[in-house]
Amino acid sequence: MRDDRPTSLPLVPDAGADCLIFRGNQLLVDAAGAPPSAWRDYLTAVAPLRLIPTGGGQGGTCFVAEVAREAEAPRGHEFRHLKGLLDTLPRALRERAMRSLELLEFDRAHQYCGACGSMTILKPDRIARVCTNDACAREHFPRVxxxxxxxxxxxxxxxxxxxxxxxxxxxxxxxxxxxxxxxxxxxxxxxxxxxxxxxxxxxxxxxxxxxxxxxxxxxxxxxxxxxxxxxxxxxxxxxxxxxxxxxxxxxxxxxxxxxxxxxxxxxxxxxxxxxx
Ligand SMILES: [Zn+2]
The missing domain is CATH 3.90.79.10 (Nucleoside Triphosphate Pyrophosphohydrolase)
Incomplete structure (x- = not known):
């Protein structure tokens, strides 16, 4: 079975980074609807399926992580379908959550090049994945x-x-x-x-x-x-x-x-x- 765990990023991002955590379309939130602050400990414990950068935030680079379907929420938190949160999340968090969910789908669906079938890797300077076959080198961007x-x-x-x-x-x-x-x-x-x-x-x-x-x-x-x-x-x-x-x-x-x-x-x- 192929290991989908990220290889191009450290498991736990730098201090100052922030991270949203999804299980399928469900976002991990606390009772007040806020993402967990102790997300590093949680990700270290569950080992995410993927962990990708989503752009700059107030404290540094933001990340999004996906955990396995059988992963359980930490104490005081729950996984809630993002659709059910859209009316209540603060606007900035709602926009970030929607973007993050789309980028997870992009990462999941573009591990291999659609033109030649070779593996792709995340580009360090933009939200894109590039084919590792030098003869192809096609760049893939999030689909809308x-x-x-x-x-x-x-x-x-x-x-x-x-x-x-x-x-x-x-x-x-x-x-x-x-x-x-x-x-x-x-x-x-x-x-x-x-x-x-x-x-x-x-x-x-x-x-x-x-x-x-x-x-x-x-x-x-x-x-x-x-x-x-x-x-x-x-x-x-x-x-x-x-x-x-x-x-x-x-x-x-x-x-x-x-x-x-x-x-x-x-x-x-x-x-x-x-x-x-
Ligand atoms: Zn290719």
């Missing part, structure tokens, strides 16, 4: 996958849909990955048509947001209904309909989610209390 997510509006109504895996009664805005060779705007029009059979026009960009599960970048759009009757795509959407601003259904419960930001924008523009 753009996803469009859209509020399709028809006057005071907004189009919401629900996937079969949603909790009962829950709805959200439509979303989908941008295809190769496609613009974000084309993706909005294609996804809305594929999922509901509707046409849209007058697209406008709203905002973007990282979503590191594992490496998406959410691109929020507003679009105006332009025609068609709703026909839901089998296997993707089990229901989609227009909801009046005064009669919105239960929606995705996270505030830190692009769907919530789009609904907030929709409500405020129609003179209703903000959604967030």
């Amino acid at each position: 996958s753009p996803v469009v997510i859209m509020a399709v509006e028809r006057g005071p109504e907004i189009l919401l849909g629900r996937s079969p895996h949603f909790a009962p009664g829950l709805y959200s805005t439509l979303a989908g990955f941008v295809d190769a060779g496609e613009s974000a705007e084309e993706a909005v029009q294609r996804e809305v048509f594929e999922e509901t059979g509707l046409h849209v026009r007058n697209l406008s960009y709203v905002a973007s947001q990282p979503w590191p599960f594992p490496h998406a970048l959410m691109l929020g759009y507003r679009a105006e209904y332009a025609g068609g009757e709703i026909v839901c795509a089998v296997d993707e959407i089990e229901d989609a309909r227009f909801f009046h601003v005064d009669h919105l259904p239960p929606v995705f419960p996270m505030k830190y989610a692009m769907a919530s930001a789009l609904l907030d924008d929709f409500c405020r523009r129609h003179g209703r209390p903000g959604f967030l």
Whole structure:
């Protein structure tokens, strides 16, 4: 079995460094939601699967570590799924945690060169891995996958849909990955048509947001209904309909989610209390 433990970095970074610790998508935090201060002792005890730098912090270089799935949290701490922490973590820590999780995924998925199959090593001066085969020497960078997510509006109504895996009664805005060779705007029009059979026009960009599960970048759009009757795509959407601003259904419960930001924008523009 291949040993994934880091070979290009000391097991325990320099004094002054700081480190976040993940087990899968779960971040190690204490009862107050803060990362552990005694992370060195913990990592020394459990021996992380990987330990990589994520850039400079206030006290020096920051690191992120991944521990095995069977690793247990130290006393007074627990591993919590990062999605469940996004609404409560301080902004700087939330951003750092999302970046760290994406870099773990990058490190995990790029141990070998996708062009020639040789091993890669971490570049010391940037977030990249380089192929050790001199004839190839390809550099690999963290992958980001753009996803469009859209509020399709028809006057005071907004189009919401629900996937079969949603909790009962829950709805959200439509979303989908941008295809190769496609613009974000084309993706909005294609996804809305594929999922509901509707046409849209007058697209406008709203905002973007990282979503590191594992490496998406959410691109929020507003679009105006332009025609068609709703026909839901089998296997993707089990229901989609227009909801009046005064009669919105239960929606995705996270505030830190692009769907919530789009609904907030929709409500405020129609003179209703903000959604967030
Ligand atoms: Zn290569």
